[in-house]
Amino acid sequence: MKWQRILLVFLLILLSASPSAMANNKVDQSVKKMEQVKIPSHVLDIAKENTYPNPTQDLPYLQPSEFTQKIIKTSKVKIENPNLIRMLNETSVNNSPFSLGLRATIYLGEWPLNYDSIETAPNWQYQKINTNYFDNRGGKTNYKIHYVQESQKAVRGGLTAKVAKSEDVRKMMLLKAMEKTQLPLSFDTIIGAGTKKDHYYNVPAKRLGYLYGYAPAINEKGKVTYGEVYLVLKGTKKKIIVKNVTSQGIGAWIPVQDHISFGFRATEHP
Template identity: 80%
Template sequence: MKWHRILLVFLFVLLLASPQASANKKNLVNVKVKIPPSVLNIAKENTYPNPTQDLPYLQPSDFTKKIIKTSKEKIENPNLIRMLNESAINNSPLSIGFRATIYLGEWPLNYESIETAPNWQYQKINTNYFDNRGGKGNYQIHYVQEAQKVVRGGLTAKVDKAEDVKKMMLLKAMEKSNLPLSFDTIIGGGTKKDQVYNIPAKRLGYLYGYAPAINEKGKVTYGEVYLVIKGTKKKIVVKNVTSQGIGAWIPIQDHVSFGFTATDHPR
């Protein structure tokens, strides 16, 4: 019995050490982005109320669940799932012997995320300045947005059905980063934050505000989608499958990254 236990322990250790097990474990890790102290949430202070980006994964209907399981390619495109949800094919005795192939079009089927990385200074949006060279002590300044600023992201290359691709990339980036993301966000003029920055005497102070963003990189898979019906059996067949590398910049909504500097000379 003792050698049985030794063998079981050996097999268990071997399984944990195998590349496949390591890869699976790695895939389960949530890449939650850690926000540095220099980045502040301005959702409550923002004078422009940005709409919340609520893009939950579209739940497939029972029919859609069954039909997409027949596909050899993973189908995650919310718009394709919505179209299948709105479809219904009833079985009837007359359908025996019936055959049909229905072309549903060429679709981006799924997006595989490879890297989700933040750029905390994606775009400069504001500068607050004060000249304290004639002062005798510290002068305190805080962030005030001088003018309304629209911050836009986008794909880094042209692709077919770009809006479908953007939606899949946004869903995956939000899931991985756990941050409020949107391809368009606005910082309203007059937005303020109470965080204080001290400008020493005989110095000029500059407080820079930046809109942060996520750089999302991965691979999108396209294919021609067919609905094949043979009697009472139905399945999805995908032909001419292609893959393409793609990247995107996606701004982080209602967040500002600050950089402060005090200097002897004007900038």
Template identity: 65%
Template sequence: MKLMRTVLMFILAFLVVSTGTHAEKSPAPRKDADSGKVTIPNSVLDIAKENTYPNSTQDQPYLQPSEFTQELLDTANVKIENPNLIRILNESSINKAPTIGLRATIYLGEWPLNYASTETSPNWEYQKINTNYYDNRGGKGNYQIHYVQEAQKVVKGGLTAKVPHADDVEKMMMIKAMDNSQLPLAFQTIVGAGTKKNQVYNISPKRLGYLYAYAPAINEKGKVTYGEVYLQMKGTKRSVIVKNVTSQGVGAWIPIQDHVHFGFMASEVPR
């Protein structure tokens, strides 16, 4: 795919007048806060301030099309939302000076064009990352424990099956999942060793207490549409044509960044 993009840019260099990069990030339109937003249960706490590993903020990888790019996208027979394809179109502008008899069709390659979400659902116990334990069977009163991360934990997500151009598909799924859930998402998040939370849990006498910590994640499901993209030029007219359109189902796990779900259990016997 990288080779195809390099060749593509080389071809366009002979047919375009460079206008610089217009790939500034712009937030995608967001839904109403009460529409589709995932409700966080009380057992899930934000650890962004306490996390000893500073995760970088993940912005939605949405690119604002330039004026020229938007004109091209409006001519396409299939919706195009792929940020990487938009970036390539943003980087150049075709000269519209009249060219008598100009007729050209340039093959830009096969691309994942858009992603349609059908389900955005949370799994608050996606991956267990820590267990705090205390034996109070010999105690005479309640013993209080709180969360302390014993070892650094890397939590990774990803697509649930192999699909062509996986990186592009992941970016489009991330955009929709963040918009649907209104949560901070990343395909990789890290909880640093020594991260603490002050909320306490009481262990009664004659019991053992277990405080489990889980990294939550969003399960994103939907359909990705692929197609062969062509840039067509006829005189001063420029347009995008998509051929051989196909669709397939796709799913992904995307961890919720800097959030932890806690589960507490007290037992008379070891678990």
């Protein structure tokens, strides 16, 4: 009887500790999921000051319909492609008494099915977009210089290699990078001429001052999985089968929208 009491006490302790441990584990996982890129102090948001109104990138994850949710769960390969999900959302297969003997295999095409992110890293000086300059070599006191965009500048990112259905791949990579960084990302962004930022830098007397502006970007690297997708109907049962699955490494540069990284240099000579 003694060992039974000991076993009962042990089980009670285990059960009481288990929910707490599970809660802590969930917190840790959510923290990892929401971990975002920290923006350094020399990178400033110019969304309000930008004379060119960039369209907001709004690419929420497309919610599968009830039919799509059920059918993608039957696939052995993860399906995340928004365009494929949209097509399945628009598909309906009604059950009827006459479908009991139905046998059909429908080829939906070869698709990029999912993107697995391996590395997401910022480059705060992805592309130089502007230089402001002041010659204070004849001055006796500091001169304050601030950023003014001299001419309109378009900043473009893109995939680092050619892949099939590149637009689908770009969309999946953009969604994953936005989720991981919590930054406003876009493959194309524009900084308008005359954009200003009231953040001053002192050019000392007897010096030349150079204020450089750079467009930052995210370097996204990972793996995209392709496969031939078939919708299989057997009576009232429906499922997805993916054949000839292949994977390919891929990278992309994705600019950070409406942000500029500044670098200041004061020197005696040009």
